[in-house]
Amino acid sequence: MGELLEMENISKCFGSFYANRNVNIDVRRGEVHTLLGENGAGKSTLMNVLIGLYQPDGGKIVMNGQEVQIVSPRVAVQHGIGMVHQHFMLIEDMTGLENIILGDKRHASPLLKEADDRASIKEIMDRYGLEIDLDKRVADMSIGMQQRVEIMKVLFRGADLLILDEPTAVLTDLEVEGLFDIMSALIAEGKAIIFISHKMREVMRISNRVTVLRRGESIETLDLADTTEQELADLMIGQKFTESIYEKVSTTDKTALELKSVSYRPEVKHGGLKDVSLAIHEGEILGVAGIDGNGQTPLAELVTGLIKPETGRVVGPDGSEIALFSPSAFIGAGLGNIPEDRNKMGLVGDMTIAENLVLKQTQSDRFSYGHGAWLKTSSIKEYAEVLKDENDIRCTSVNQTARSLSGGNQQKVILARELAAHPKLLVAVYPTRGLDIGATEFIHNQIVAQRDAGCAVLLISADFDEVLKLSDRIAVLFEGQIMGTYRGENPPIKEISLAMAGK
Secondary structure (H helix, E strand, O other), X not given: OOEEEEEEEEEEEEOOEEEEEEEEEEEEOOOEEEEEEOOOOOHHHHHHHHOOOOOOOEEXXXXXXXXXXXXXXXXXXXXXXXXXXXXXXXXXXXXXXXXXXXXXXOOOOOOOOHHHHHHHHHHHHHHHOOOOOOOOEHHHOOHHHHHHXXXXXXXXXXXXXXXXXXXXXXXXXXXXXXXXXXXXXXXXXXXXXXXXXXOHHHHHHHOOEEEEEEOOEXXXXXXXXXXXXXXXXXXXXXXXXXXXXXXXXXXXXXXXXXXXXXXXXXXXXXXXXXXXXXXXXXXXXXXXXXXXXXXXXXXXXXXXXXXXXXXXXXXXXXXXXXXXXXXXXXXXXXXXXXXXXXXXXXXXXXXXXXHHHOHHHHHOOOOOXXXXXXXXXXXXXXXXXXXXXXXXXXXXXXXXXXXXXXXXXXXXXXHHHHHHOOOOEEEEEOOOOOOOHHHHHHHHHHHHHHHHOXXXXXXXXXXXXXXXXXXXXEEEEEOOEEEEEEEOOOOOHHHHHHHHOOO
């Protein structure tokens, strides 16, 4: 249908660091064009240039055959470009309708014309199969509906080119299918989609063409029909990629933590725990499988000391009941934690990488890098440099802020800090969500290495393939209840799948 967008030789520098260097990508009407690359490859920077958040240091942008200067997000909207960010930009106390029309300038009058806007929105909803309860508060919506509100926001403003940044990272399988149906309807009408994803199966299924970015440069653009999953993976990481296969181990008799008939807010269907009994043994990975939102969050909070069970008992390795539920007490007992949300719970974004790497050591009497206001900054920096190299944390300096890192490198900072303490129990919650295949493989290897060193690992993941790949035993969680526990070696996949659906 012809080219809608051309980005030619785009470069963007931050100081002496090139986030993008002479990047080229063209997007045609009626196609899903996937932007593929490792965390930190320059995908987000390139899209921020396209939507006017950054100004390029070189190159040009051409829309419909005409060179354009996109000096702000408003200008991007005027050119028909809309972006749905991985972390939604919605006001939770407003309704779906209010979020969609917020900031729209189509009416000359300062007064709201809610009835007209509602009619226009419903027409778009019907055309593309976007099911939204317009009068529901965003805070009360499912993640999938919140995402549909975000898509509607850009369509309502007349977008012809939609950028979807990791749109499936927090969706259930059913919601992913719904999203793909919407995407198919959009491209059937001649709209174009730039799709950013690390999930290779999704890339192979939904894409028409793929552009691979590596270390800030565009490596190649390929027709999906002419490539393979293996070729794309190799191009992405710059060498032959071989996925590891891990040997499963037999469960030991030594218990690191045991939950006995534990309940927490059992009346809450998707936010509680009901009579949960579960033992995590030393030297094993116990994987918790289940569709997101079935009690994973309270389970993780309970085994990391954030919440206390209302009924039931939690027993430590010495057989005694745990009485004090606090993060510091659990850390003191040897807990390592990769939390569900790396930005809110895993890192202090405005602190440096080095400071984040020594955060937990301030809780210890053995803290060797100073105390209070008297920090040994040179020693902290030396220590951080060692962990940076050991964990392949890609940054310009360990003194840059944690929030400036890509998602994969942020996760590596958390992993480096937690594993440096040689935990007795590692709780890993969605440890590879939003990460590329290289970072995912690195984190999987580190988790398995901890198991092999005798650590007990509780893995909570909505990615069934990840649970199958890593787990020595598999427990299924549905509506806050354990539906069964299964072997990790040659697991009964059909039986586990039915249990995940509550059957």
